[in-house]
Amino acid sequence: MKVAVIVFPGTNCEHDAVYALEQVGADATLVWHRETDLSEFAGVVLPGGFAHGDYLRTGAIARFSPVMAEVERMAADGAPVLGICNGFQILCEAGLLPGVLLPNVDLAFICRYIDVVVTSTNSVLTRAAEPGQVLRIPLNSYEGNFTTSPREMDRLEADDQIVLRYSTPSGDTTDEANPNGAMRNVAGLANATGNVAGLMPHPERAIESMLGSADGAVLLRSFVESLAPAHL
Amino acid sequence: MKVLVKIRRRALIADPQGTAVGKGLRDLGYDVSDVRIDRSITLEVGGTDQALVRQAVTEMCERLLANPVMEDYDIELLE
Numbered sequence: 163m164k165v166a167v168i169v170f171p172g173t174n175c176e177h178d179a180v181y182a183l184e185q186v187g188a189d190a191t192l193v194w195h196r197e198t199d200l201s202e203f204a205g206v207v208l209p210g211g212f213a214h215g216d217y218l219r220t221g222a223i224a225r226f227s228p229v230m231a232e233v234e235r236m237a238a239d240g241a242p243v244l245g246i247c248n249g250f251q252i253l254c255e256a257g258l259l260p261g262v263l264l265p266n267v268d269l270a271f272i273c274r275y276i277d278v279v280v281t282s283t284n285s286v287l288t289r290a291a292e293p294g295q296v297l298r299i300p301l302n303s304y305e306g307n308f309t310t311s312p313r314e315m316d317r318l319e320a321d322d323q324i325v326l327r328y329s330t331p332s333g334d335t336t337d338e339a340n341p342n343g344a345m346r347n348v349a350g351l352a353n354a355t356g357n358v359a360g361l362m363p364h365p366e367r368a369i370e371s372m373l374g375s376a377d378g379a380v381l382l383r384s385f386v387e388s389l390a391p392a393h394l
Numbered sequence: 395m396k397v398l399v400k401i402r403r404r405a406l407i408a409d410p411q412g413t414a415v416g417k418g419l420r421d422l423g424y425d426v427s428d429v430r431i432d433r434s435i436t437l438e439v440g441g442t443d444q445a446l447v448r449q450a451v452t453e454m455c456e457r458l459l460a461n462p463v464m465e466d467y468d469i470e471l472l473e
Contacts (some may be wrong), residue, residue, distance in 0.1 A: 178433060218458070218459070222461070223458070226457075226458065229453075255461065261463065262410060262461060262463050262464050262466070264407070264410070265411060266410065267408065267410055267412045268410070269410050269411065269414050278420055307410075309407065309408070309464065310463070343408070343410075
C-alpha cells in the first residue's frame with residue numbers, strides 16, 4: 163500500500179514518518195509539495211515541521227501548495243489522510259478538519275511525553291486502538307491549542323469526531339492533564355466520515371520502546387490498515 | 395495602489411501573546427489590561443479602481459491573509 167508523505171519547504175518530520183509507516187507495513191514515499199498527481203497513492207500523510215516557515219499562520223500558505231488540490235481530492239474520495247502536528251494545522255487551514263490551532267496558553271514550546279486517551283475509534287487514526295486506551299506519545303509544538311466555537315465543539319462531540327484527548331496516565335481528561343489549553347482536551351480529531359484525521363502529538367516518534375515508547379504504533383497501524391485496495 | 399490590511403483575532407478567541415505582553419507591562423507598573431496583538435499588512439496592489447482593489451483585497455483576506463474561523467479584518471486604501 164503506497165502512502166505519500168508530503169514535504170513542504172520547512173517540513174522536518176518526513177523521514178521519521180516514512181520510517182515509522184514502513185515499520186507498520188506501508189510503502190511510504192516522500193513527495194514534494196509541488197506534485198500535482200497523487201493517483202498512485204492509497205493514502206497521504208502531512209508530517210510535522212514548519213511548512214513555509216509557518217509565516218502568516220501555521221499552515222496558511224501550505225494550504226495553497228499545489229499538492230493540496232490532490233490531498234483534497236483524496237479526502238473527498240474517502241482515502242485515508244493524516245496530519246501530524248504541523249500537518250494537522252494545515253488540514254485545519256484547508257478546511258478538511260474543523261477549528262484552528264492557537265499558540266499554547268502559557269506560550270511555552272512544549273516538548274515532552276504526554277498521555278492521550280482514545281475517545282473514539284471511528285477514524286483512520288484510531289480504528290485499531292481500544293476505546294479508553296491511554297497512549298504515551300511525545301508532544302512537540304508551540305501552536306497546539308485546539309480551538310473552535312462551543313457550538314461546533316458540541317457538534318464534534320455529538321458526532322464522535324474527537325478521537326484523542328489529553329489525559330492523565332489513567333485516562334482522566336482533567337484540566338491538569340491538558341498541556342496547551344486545547345478546548346476540552348482535544349489532542350486529535352477526525353472529519354465526519356473518519357477518513358481525514360489530525361493530531362498534535364507525534365506517533366511516528368513513539369514506535370520503539372527502546373526509544374521511550376511504542377504507543378504511537380497502534381495509531382499508524384490504524385492508518386495503514388485503513389488503506390483500502392480500492393484506493394490503489 | 396497602497397493598501398493597509400489590519401487583521402485581529404475575534405474578542406472571544408484567546409490571544410496568549412497579548413496576555414503575556416500585558417503581564418510584562420503590568421510587571422513594569424503600568425495599569426493595563428486586555429492587550430491584544432494584531433497584525434498589519436501593507437501591500438501595493440495593481441490597478442487604480444478603488445472598488446476593484448478593495449474587492450481583490452477582500453478576496454485575499456478571505457482566502458489567505460485572515461482565517462475566517464478566528465479573525466476579522468479591516469481594509470484601508472492609503473492613496
